[in-house]
Structures are given as C-alpha cells and as structure tokens.
Amino acid sequence: xxxxxxxxxxxxxxxxxxxxxxxxxxxxxxxxxxxxxxxxxxxxxxxxxxxxxxxxxxxxxxxxxxxxxxxxxxxxxxxxxxxxxxxxxxxxxxxxxxxxxxxxxxxxxxxxxxx
Amino acid sequence: xxxxxxxxxxxxxxxxxxxxxxxxxxxxxxxxxxxxxxxxxxxxxxxxxxxxxxxxxxxxxxxxxxxxxxxxxxxxxxxxxxxxxxxxxxxxxxxxxxxxxxxxxxxxxxxxxxx
Numbered sequence: 001x002x003x004x005x006x007x008x009x010x011x012x013x014x015x016x017x018x019x020x021x022x023x024x025x026x027x028x029x030x031x032x033x034x035x036x037x038x039x040x041x042x043x044x045x046x047x048x049x050x051x052x053x054x055x056x057x058x059x060x061x062x063x064x065x066x067x068x069x070x071x072x073x074x075x076x077x078x079x080x081x082x083x084x085x086x087x088x089x090x091x092x093x094x095x096x097x098x099x100x101x102x103x104x105x106x107x108x109x110x111x112x113x114x115x
Numbered sequence: 116x117x118x119x120x121x122x123x124x125x126x127x128x129x130x131x132x133x134x135x136x137x138x139x140x141x142x143x144x145x146x147x148x149x150x151x152x153x154x155x156x157x158x159x160x161x162x163x164x165x166x167x168x169x170x171x172x173x174x175x176x177x178x179x180x181x182x183x184x185x186x187x188x189x190x191x192x193x194x195x196x197x198x199x200x201x202x203x204x205x206x207x208x209x210x211x212x213x214x215x216x217x218x219x220x221x222x223x224x225x226x227x228x229x230x
Binding site for chain 2: 048058107109
C-alpha cells in the first residue's frame with residue numbers, strides 16, 4: 001500500500017482483557033514509532049524501532065505495554081490487562097531514514113475503548 | 116527533554132482572513148521543528164518542517180512558519196485561509212541528538228474557518 005496501515009481501526013475491550021494492535025509501515029521504511037493520543041491531546045511517544053531493534057521504549061507507561069517488530073517490518077503493540085485509562089487512539093508512524101530529520105508518516109490510528 | 120506549548124486550543128477565523136497559530140518550545144538541545152495537520156476523519160500529515168538554513172519554511176498550500184531561536188517559537192501563518200483549511204494543527208519537535216527520534220507534540224490548535 002501507499003501509506004501506513006493499522007488494524008483494527010476500532011477496538012472495544014473489557015477491562016482486564018489483552019489487546020493486540022497491528023501496524024504495517026510503508027515498505028522499506030527503517031524506522032517505526034508508536035504514539036498514544038488521548039482525547040483532546042497531542043500524540044505522546046511510546047516506543048521506537050530501527051529495523052527489528054527497539055531502540056527507545058521510554059514512553060511505554062507500564063510493563064503492561066509491549067511492542068515488537070520481529071522481522072523489521074510489521075509491528076504489534078500489545079496491552080495486557082487493559083484498564084480504562086488505556087482508552088485512546090494508538091498511532092503508528094514510519095520513516096524512511098534513521099536520522100531525526102526524516103519525516104514520520106502516520107497511519108490512521110486504532111481507537112481503543114476500554115469498558 | 117523537550118516540551119511544546121500551543122497556547123490557543125481553538126482559533127475561529129473567517130474565510131480569506133489571515134491566521135497565525137502559535138507554537139513555543141523548550142529544549143536543552145538543538146531541535147528539528149514540524150507542523151502536522153489532521154483533517155477531519157484523517158490521519159496526521161506533515162505540513163512543513165524546519166531542519167536548518169533559512170528560518171522561513173513554506174508548505175505547498177500557502178502556509179509558512181518561521182523559526183525564531185531567540186524566542187524559541189515556530190509560529191504558523193497563512194495570509195488568506197480557505198474553508199478547506201479547517202483542521203487540527205499540531206506543532207512538534209525532535210532532538211537533533213543521534214538516536215533521539217521521538218516527536219514531542221503540542222496539544223493542538225483547532226482552526227475553524229467560517230464562511
């Protein structure tokens with residue numbers, strides 16, 4: 001595809017359930033990012049991969065959040081034992097380069113609602 | 116660490132009027148600066164970015180932003196807005212340090228263009 005895709009687009013989970021969110025970056029993009037966007041706020045950084053290596057996970061809010069990119073392309077963000085405060089839009093972005101000046105291209109996001 | 120402040124959460128403006136969306140940042144290191152736009156029901160798209168060189172940068176749809184290092188600002192301007200410019204605008208920065216790729220976003224400014 002031409003852009004970053006994410007699935008599912010919407011996810012409703014009961015408190016305590018585990019969820020997995022998928023991101024397909026633009027083909028050939030080295031860098032991949034996950035952000036969390038709460039209602040009425042700007043996106044907040046969660047984690048960053050360069051190829052399959054997770055170089056920065058400083059933004060993950062707790063050990064219930066886990067991300068992987070095993071083959072350096074598709075990535076999955078997993079949230080265990082979801083809580084109501086996890087409700088947000090989860091954005092994935094990819095970038096062609098490894099440098100900070102590279103443009104990050106965003107997917108449409110997955111809206112997670114935890115009941 | 117960096118922080119971004121967008122003081123105006125909403126900016127109503129009439130069509131064909133000029134507009135300025137304010138962005139101030141704080142950082143202990145040099146940064147790259149970005150403006151992203153989110154149209155209704157769409158994902159984040161890069162509008163323009165400042166990496167180095169001329170402090171005035173322009174987008175293809177008539178927006179411009181000027182990097183002011185002394186005032187740590189990167190305000191976005193357009194001399195004449197259209198209805199189609201109605202969207203949420205996010206200012207963002209990232210460190211120029213190697214390995215630091217995370218974008219830090221402001222809370223966004225909703226531009227509402229009225230006929």
